[in-house]
Amino acid sequence: MAFNLTAAFFAVLTVSIYLLTNVLYLKYRKTLLNPVLASTAILALILVLGNIPYDTYMMGGSWIGTLLGPAVVALAIPLYKQRDLLFTNMLPILSGIAAGVVVGMASGVLFTQLFRFSEELILTVLPKSLTTPVAMQVASNLGGIPSLAAVFVMVAGFTGYIVGPALLKWLHIDSPIGRGIGLGTSAHGMGTAKAFEYGQQETSMSSVAMTLSAVLGALLGPVAAWLLLL
Amino acid sequence: MKIISIILQLFVITGFYLIGEAIQVFFNIPLPGSIIGFLLLFTALMLKIYPLEWIESGAHFLLAFLSLYFIPATVGVVEYGELFSGKGMLLIPIVIASTFLTMAVAGWVSQYAAKASTDRKERS
Structure with missing residues (x-):
């Protein structure tokens, strides 16, 4: 019984902190108050200060984590609703996403190799431009570290969110399709949140890019790992 | 009524996920089961095998809290x-x-x- 109580406590704690940080974020709209970042920081602090092992926390945390798989499946619905947009711009969308996914994985692997990081860390960095649930899955399938992969996904997301618009402007990427595909392919959900500030077309493009790059990344991940680590 | 249909739709989504996982294990495909489930659901919608109305509100509900589901994993950074x-x-x-x-x-x-x-x- 004590076992279940502990699990329930950490599950409820996680949900409560998540809801709290969402309320704070909606109220103050500061990037640093991003609910994932803030919740992670608060929970990590609780574990460290309370000297609570991560495994103990995960007794309840894993309950919440099981929803990731079904959530990835549910991404089929927004993509299906965007199908007209996708099919009328099939070539530019697919070519941009494919090029981005390949360059993202290859550059991540090459840079980490250059600094002689372990194979485990290279495979953890590899899926960083994919949406978190998929990136974690890909990292764990390849032999990387899922929770670290999630951290790199967040770094990529924040990079796209904060510096994306300046980079796009500098490179004269100024069409809705270029902006949307660029943001969604490199910075997944965070990029899509930024695309929302440009407009409806950018948002749709970015969410299509986020979903398709996740699928493509999951397909190409093992191939990229095999090719680049030869 | 709305709540019941959302719950039923969540079961359907989970069903697609579990089928995807089963296919992954059975054929030993190097693709996450969730992505296989995603592809199955997308195909079912495209071929009109499964109507959008029977899954839309459940998916919407599930995706509204998407970022919550990976927080337990990101907390793992403490390690x-x-x-x-x-x-x-x-x-x-x-x-x-x-x-x-x-x-x-x-x-x-x-x-x-x-x-x-x-x-x-x-x-x-």
Whole structure:
């Protein structure tokens, strides 16, 4: 019984902190108050200060984590609703996403190799431009570290969110399709949140890019790992 | 009524996920089961085997809290504290640089391809 109580406590704690940080974020709209970042920081602090092992926390945390798989499946619905947009711009969308996914994985692997990081860390960095649930899955399938992969996904997301618009402007990427595909392919959900500030077309493009790059990344991940680590 | 249909739809989504997982294990495909489930559901919708109305509100509900589901995993970073105090710090600028490249290439290629295809249409 004590076992279940502990699990329930950490599950409820996680949900409560998540809801709290969402309320704070909606109220103050500061990037640093991003609910994932803030919740992670608060929970990590609780574990460290309370000297609570991560495994103990995960007794309840894993309950919440099981929803990731079904959530990835549910991404089929927004993509299906965007199908007209996708099919009328099939070539530019697919070519941009494919090029981005390949360059993202290859550059991540090459840079980490250059600094002689372990194979485990290279495979953890590899899926960083994919949406978190998929990136974690890909990292764990390849032999990387899922929770670290999630951290790199967040770094990529924040990079796209904060510096994306300046980079796009500098490179004269100024069409809705270029902006949307660029943001969604490199910075997944965070990029899509930024695309929302440009407009409806950018948002749709970015969410299509986020979903398709996740699928493509999951397909190409093992191939990229095999090719680049030869 | 609305709540009941959302719950039933969540079961359907979970069903697609479990089928995806089963296919992954059975055929030993190097693709996450969730992505296989995603592809199955997308195909079912495209072929009109499964109607959108029977899954839309459940999916919407599930996706509304998407970021919650990966927080337990991101908290796992507490186990890798020392990595970021040393050489591992370098991984952050590496990820940032690689993200720049990804965005530049994806954005530029799609913009260029879109422009090329409209030019072609205008000429013909």
